Each structure stands twice: as structure tokens, then as C-alpha cells.
Amino acid sequence: MKEPSALTAAVLVIGDEILSGRTQDINMAAIARFLAPFGIDLHEARFVPDVHGEIVTAVNALRARHGYVFTTGGIGPTHDDITTDAVAAAFGLPVEPHPEAMALLASRYKPGEFNEARQRMARVPQGASLIKNPVSVAPGYQIGNVFVLAGVPKIMQAMLEDVAPRLARGAPVISRSLTVRLAEGRIAKELGAIQKAHATVSIGSYPFFAEPGLSAFSGTTLIVRGRDAPEVVAAERAIVSLAASLGVQPENGRNP
């Protein structure tokens, strides 16, 4: 039910460490929540390993399809930090040291400590504009519609502050959550009819279980999302009526 005019974004999470399951990614969801007030929908995400060709392919696929692309990971000083070379290759651009990044980093380290490896963190695709890193100095950067951010969540989130002023703004999605103590299979048919009657919103249905036993569904969280506020409210009311017809009072919010 996404409107064609909606601004869209994609996230590209880069790193063997995430794909191995050792490190839980939290950047994707953080970026999605950051984008929501701008009216920008995270429409797709890809996770790729530290492999040059995989990053190049994913960057090119995503930047062609979406208004914005956010990459996380692989911009540090070590041999496994290959994001910058891959992003540059995706754009067909050379990589070069950014004078401002060089100056920022040089002032961060003691004399003699700004070594060759650390100087790698000042390399960007030609023409990229820096993204501030208030946590650990080494900047991210923007090239075209691609924002190249750190993988460490606290740094990534801090960098988003400098991304914000660069984003277009669309109508934000309004969402309402209702929790009903009804199995989703019991209301599925009527819920489908409500969805059909309110085509500009999307209604998601998410079952949850009684704790501690898991033998039966104990309820459903329903999430109505859309950009047309009256329609969101109308769909929400229809769900409240449906629940009431089955003798159930919906609770606001989601199942914790």
C-alpha cells in the first residue's frame, strides 16, 4: 500500500561479523526510525560480507532504486575496511584523501601517531562531502545519494545528525497500534475486508503468545500505517468495531 510518491531509502549493512551471527545488527532499525519523521520509508535492506564485488553490486542495485542509500560498516583503518574502495568503484570514481578529513584526523592524534593506516580513514570517493563524526572524529561521507556511515552503532547514530539537513521531506507515515486479545485467525477475514475498504493504509497483523506457555496464540497486535490521517483513523475505528463485535476491548499500543 506504499504510495508511489513516497520517498524511499535502502540500508546496506556491510560486514562478516553481522552475517556470522556473532554481532546483532541494530543499525538498520535505528536508521528506519530516524527516517520516519522525514516521511522517508526504509523500503529494503541488504546485508553483505566484506567482499568487494558484493558491496559494489549491492550499492549499484540500491542507489538506482531508492532515493537514499545508507551503508554501515567497513570505514575503519584496517585491511578488512573495504567499503570506501567498493563505493568508489560502484560510482566509477577514484578514491583520494579528503583535505578536511586529513586535517581533522591529523589534529586528533599525537605527533607520529597519524600513521598510514589511520590516513586511510581520510580517503573518500572523489567529490564526496564529509559527514561529521562527533564521537571518534573519523568522518563518514556522502557521495551522490549514498551515505557512508560507521558500523559502530553509537558512531553511526551520531553521524545521522549531520545527515538530517541533507534529506528531503515527505509526508510522514502515521501509525496506530492496537492490541486485541483475539487470535489473528479469528479476525483474519474481517480484517482483510477492512484492509480492502481502506486501501491507502496498510494493516499489519502480528500474533503474540501467552507467557510462559507457548501452546496457543494469546492475542494480536494490529498496526495501521498510512499517510492519510483520516483514513488511518477510519481503519483504526473499523478494527475497534470489529473487536467490539466479538466482545473485546482493544488496548492502545503494542504487546510488550
Next chain:
Amino acid sequence: MKEPSALTAAVLVIGDEILSGRTQDINMAAIARFLAPFGIDLHEARFVPDVHGEIVTAVNALRARHGYVFTTGGIGPTHDDITTDAVAAAFGLPVEPHPEAMALLASRYKPGEFNEARQRMARVPQGASLIKNPVSVAPGYQIGNVFVLAGVPKIMQAMLEDVAPRLARGAPVISRSLTVRLAEGRIAKELGAIQKAHATVSIGSYPFFAEPGLSAFSGTTLIVRGRDAPEVVAAERAIVSLAASLGVQPENGRNP
């Protein structure tokens, strides 16, 4: 540094709720950890919204490239559960009720409660084999090299038990973690040389910060991964020697 002979897998996470950032995905990492002892590498993951064409495209891209594909989400009874139709479309197969799934589900509900919506959960692409769901009965299924699993993490994880006997086995990746109280920029050059000297392993470098201040790196976790045990150990020893040459004793394991 992935060996070409390694078995690979991809995960496809389906659902608006994950992409909106409201719900944190934990299935991708759980599947990666489940696959590791089989010697199967999670090589790629994609997250797509509840949009038919997006699911079809992703399933076809992933099943052509990887030994196994695991999808999560979208197999419930409601209108937003469109995974089965999309997977069937990806394979060019019709969807039909699976007799065993119909019987399982019929026996789960009280008379009259096994309604049309719930019967949707017995629909599978023609020729699919069921995957047991010991939590809430409604099964997943396998079609070709694609395993279609529930989105609720506890159900998804329980379904993996019935997936296990169907998987091929390769040489598992051995990994070692070392934590050094050294900034990664200080050891980056030497670490790159160790990586070059041990080309069958991959060495990942992950900085972490002193708490509570975030003004400087306080150390680095190094993870050596590979299928050749002596090479993994040799690379690990080289890292220990590097740290020792800088007066630092590595700790086993990762930074918490």
C-alpha cells in the same frame, strides 16, 4: 577469504514491521548461528516489505546464488501474509492445500473454528514438503532449496529443528577471538601483513570504546575465521606476537 567450495545460504526477512524499525529482527543472526556447525555460511541477507513483486524478485535472486535460502515471516492467516503466493510465483508453481497440513490444523482447532483464513495456513506451493512447527502447529515448508519459516522468533527457531536433517554438511568455520587493549589504527598495518600471510583465514577487526566516555578507542577485538585449523591457530599466534611486541597481552574472547 571464503573458499569457493563452502556451502552458502541466504536469509530473506519479509515484513513491513521489521523495515519500519518497530520490531528488531533477531532471526537472521539466529539462522546464521544455527548454520555454522553445518559448515554453511550465511553469505547474504535481504529484508523486503510485504509486497508481492519484491518477495518474488528476492527469492529468485537468492535461490539462484546460494545453496539454501531461508525466508522468515508472512505465513500466517491474515491478508498481509503473502509469502506463500510469492514463493510459489517465484517457482512458477500453483499454490494448493497440503493434505497433511490441513489435517494437522483441523485437529488443532475446536469444531467450527478452522475457518477459511486458518485454512490459508495449510496452503503451500505444489510439491512442497512440510516443516514441523512444535509451537503453534501451522507448518513451514521446503520447496526446492528454499525453507519458508515463520516470523515469530520462537516458532522460527523451533522449525529449524526439522530443517537440520535436510542440510548438507561441510567443514565448519573455526573462529578465535582475541581482545587487545590497543587502538586498531595502531596495529592496522601489521594486521594487514598477517592477513596477507594467512590468506585462507579472514581476520576481522572490531574497535570498541571505553565506557562511559566515548572519546577514544579503548581496544580492538580481532576475530580469526577459517576452515583450516592450523592456519587459524597460526594467524592467532601471529596476532598474539604482534600484541606482545607492543607490550600487550591479548585476552581470549571478545569485548563484552
